[in-house]
Amino acid sequence: MPYLVHTANAQFVALWLGTVGWTLVIVTVGLVEWRVWEVSDLSVITSGLAWIGIWRVCFYSHAPILSGNQIMFCQRIRLSESYTPPEIAAAQVLMLLALILGLAGNASVVYALRNIYFGLNKFKPIKLAFSSGGVLLILTGVSTLVPVCWNLNSVVNNQNISFPTEFRMPSAPVNQSIGSAIIVGIFASILLVFSGLVFLSYRVPDILQPKVRPTWPGEGTSGTDVNRQGIDNPIFRS
Template structure:
């Protein structure tokens, strides 16, 4: 059963990688330029991909143009287009072969042939990863060398694909969404515990699967029967807690993923940069909480199954082994933690002293000139009061001190 769990975990990891290669192929974010002219109104963001180029103005308008010919691309992006497509083909073919050679499928009957198919799928995944790594590294080296080239102007400099918050948010959102799907699989599949029971002859062999919602029995003839749990009290204590905690984890992860999409820079739900960053951080924290909630029942069920397996009082026909949901739960928790940490690293920008959206203050134009003394003006009406300049006046009244009793 351990090898079956390892196969499932490897197939899921490879599927995630294949989806990542597809996202890398489709998004026009291989290079980015942030250009600000003499006035902030002329600011624009230029994205370059292997299929199109996009320009985002400071007003929020975006225009994208698909390349007319592959010759319009630079040499590194031309090679990237071809190698990424080949990488996707190898990855998809590897996923198909891994499913066909999995122990939980009946596409191939011979166990040796299944093992060979799994090895072939692993080799295809390795080739797909190398085909993706080569163009990405080539483009990164080209961008870095051009960035430090003194012959290029500031408007012509390009930055890497990982362009701050946008790249981190997209990768974190993808990981958290995959973790949410893994939680749903972990909750729905009846593979928390499994038993391989073989009687006096192989005809009576059967496989028993225990889940949170049903039990399934597969006979050696290929027939399968499943029965829903009539009451939660019929479950073991670990599975009772697992049912509640898994549902809570799904709800928390779903809310976290929703908040990350609401506060993401790729959406227009919020306008304030600080509020967007705080919303993304909150969503990442909820994904981490969902991962912790998922680890608790999975580890508890695994510990209970292992201790019961080595218990001498448990008959051989009643001993259980770790099911595929245990490994899916551990992998899902790891993916949620990584995605949550990536999202929590999106720090909000510092608050500026001036109001955002206003033009910067410009001092008045003062030209230097010669110094001129202050000009005095004579009064128009002559003074007729009692005061006369340079005339002595009697002192004012001063009270003399007295002795008080």
């Protein structure tokens, strides 16, 4: 197989970008600071701020209604509950889907680069692996960007969430702002889409492509053709 390492320098860099982007998706899923609520009633939320993520709602409190040793009070947001807004429900599904797609995309790209660096296969599987990895990483970026932008739109429009009473959250904030998770998610999406486009752009130089030249009728009569085609062995004719 021809030497192909020099043809995949951009893809090697894109692999690192895709890995960083996928890692940031994991960070985005775990962060609770998707939406930051400012509240006026400080009797329970003594810090004046509450953080709303896609999995839980948290705030700091020193109120006596909470246990004496528990400073941060958190409640889980479940997908099946009626109070869960659609942007958070969609984020729970799409962000988990993004984790799976990103893992599969990076694995496909690693397989292609392994074949290039060790010369273990031919051109077609390498191109197919890069194309599959690129598509999967672009889908990962889109699956991350959709819930992130949806929640960003909810913050911009100052939309409320009707939490149940046990959450001890107000029905509406005084003001709300975007959290760090939305910023990290947007940055992760950009890295993933960019790396996916780099993988889709991979091309093997034409000079390295295997070429098959057909034998035309009448060839082999001249001295040049004999040297190119070879001389028949009469032993094998029998």
